[in-house]
Amino acid sequence: MNLKVAIVDDNTFLIHAIKEKLSFFEDVSIKHTSLNGSELLTQLEHNHNLDVILMDIEMPVLDGIETTQMVKQKYPHIKIVMLTAFDNDENIFNAIKAGADGYLLKEINPEDLYNGLQETMNGGAAMNPSIALKTLKLLRNPDSIKNQSDKEEISLSKREVEVLEQLSKGLSYTIIAENLFLSPSTVRKHIENIYKKLQVHSKIEAVQKAKNHNII
Amino acid sequence: MNLKVAIVDDNTFLIHAIKEKLSFFEDVSIKHTSLNGSELLTQLEHNHNLDVILMDIEMPVLDGIETTQMVKQKYPHIKIVMLTAFDNDENIFNAIKAGADGYLLKEINPEDLYNGLQETMNGGAAMNPSIALKTLKLLRNPDSIKNQSDKEEISLSKREVEVLEQLSKGLSYTIIAENLFLSPSTVRKHIENIYKKLQVHSKIEAVQKAKNHNII
DNA sequence: TCCTAGATAGGGCATTTGTCGTATCGGTTG
DNA sequence: CAACCGATACGACAAATGCCCTATCTAGGA
Numbered sequence: 001m002n003l004k005v006a007i008v009d010d011n012t013f014l015i016h017a018i019k020e021k022l023s024f025f026e027d028v029s030i031k032h033t034s035l036n037g038s039e040l041l042t043q044l045e046h047n048h049n050l051d052v053i054l055m056d057i058e059m060p061v062l063d064g065i066e067t068t069q070m071v072k073q074k075y076p077h078i079k080i081v082m083l084t085a086f087d088n089d090e091n092i093f094n095a096i097k098a099g100a101d102g103y104l105l106k107e108i109n110p111e112d113l114y115n116g117l118q119e120t121m122n123g124g125a126a127m128n129p130s131i132a133l134k135t136l137k138l139l140r141n142p143d144s145i146k147n148q149s150d151k152e153e154i155s156l157s158k159r160e161v162e163v164l165e166q167l168s169k170g171l172s173y174t175i176i177a178e179n180l181f182l183s184p185s186t187v188r189k190h191i192e193n194i195y196k197k198l199q200v201h202s203k204i205e206a207v208q209k210a211k212n213h214n215i216i
Numbered sequence: 217m218n219l220k221v222a223i224v225d226d227n228t229f230l231i232h233a234i235k236e237k238l239s240f241f242e243d244v245s246i247k248h249t250s251l252n253g254s255e256l257l258t259q260l261e262h263n264h265n266l267d268v269i270l271m272d273i274e275m276p277v278l279d280g281i282e283t284t285q286m287v288k289q290k291y292p293h294i295k296i297v298m299l300t301a302f303d304n305d306e307n308i309f310n311a312i313k314a315g316a317d318g319y320l321l322k323e324i325n326p327e328d329l330y331n332g333l334q335e336t337m338n339g340g341a342a343m344n345p346s347i348a349l350k351t352l353k354l355l356r357n358p359d360s361i362k363n364q365s366d367k368e369e370i371s372l373s374k375r376e377v378e379v380l381e382q383l384s385k386g387l388s389y390t391i392i393a394e395n396l397f398l399s400p401s402t403v404r405k406h407i408e409n410i411y412k413k414l415q416v417h418s419k420i421e422a423v424q425k426a427k428n429h430n431i432i
Numbered sequence: 433t434c435c436t437a438g439a440t441a442g443g444g445c446a447t448t449t450g451t452c453g454t455a456t457c458g459g460t461t462g
Numbered sequence: 463c464a465a466c467c468g469a470t471a472c473g474a475c476a477a478a479t480g481c482c483c484t485a486t487c488t489a490g491g492a
Contacts, residue, residue, distance in 0.1 A: 062331035076381045077395050096355050102391050125348035129340020135351050139312050170421040183440050401471045
């Protein structure tokens, strides 16, 4: 099995170091490297035949957290392992929330990096022990996690929230209309407006976004 | 450095197996073993000069979760690593809540077990990758913790989980097909099968149910 | 008072989805 | 070996969805 890997890091020297570490392993091939998130996204549009992306966090233009979120949204099949110098709680938690499949530190040795990639492909999560401990602490104490996701204010009307609530249960337009004593046309219109406000294009996306913003 | 270890397991045969695994390493010494929690607590009253306790979960009299809680309360300096056969979400989460410093599976090989102990002593958390992934999912979706009321076993194939993951992002059949290098027909068929297994009839319901069961 | 936002309602249309079929191939297991 | 499951793939069709248009009525803010 050949592991198709991409590396994203704004430091060319570090990209080189990672390449070197992985060069020991024949079944790993570096498909491409990028200096920031938007460069990666462009490359993915051409070719998303990838297994794992090794992603730095601190990067100009589009940082590793946002990039992870966007890549996971469009290409959920690609595993993303954060590979960064810093391991503060905020970064770790945001990376996990963004959908990261693992979190390693740059000081890692070649074998552990390789094992991490393998474990990730086998449906596990690559994590070094100190990171693992931090995730345990986060789980023990969920209050320490503050949601910063609502940076843009989203204001739905009362009626729209009601409709969204019904949407989230998986009900169809006609059923929602019955429940709220409305015409199906009205429900459709409400949903159109909701989509515009949330900037989404489907039920699932709307519900997901609404949940992230604590609207429902 | 000599690692002082205790083993708690109601199965004497398994205690022996763990001892055997650790016998390869000279700097590990098994200080004592117990068949259940209360036996351990009695022993700790006589001697709590211990580094790590390897703790089973399923035990009579006083199970591993409760015991962990009590030991951590009285002797917070002693590290506790769960060593159990089962890795269901409930056990993992409860063990973490109780204060466990790690969570390993009994099938582990000697080296990994030894490394786990070392990492734990170095201020990390011992965890195998599949457990690590489960903790990540729990962090992403804390609601799935409370919602373990209906514990009917749902077994989706690896491929089905992949498809479900893509579904959860709001992607259409055709996009999913592109991402996974499949024909749209195949994606449809997978989704049909997923719906049957989950007993649902729409994307949203499927995603909701999968999240509640910590599948995605 | 005028204007805007929200709630209501309808029509139309291309696309997607959910649900039926059927079928082949490879591996596992009894 | 047979039976079964999972992964693959195609066709058909009704229903649902997403998105565009227009329109009326009401309440509240500029």
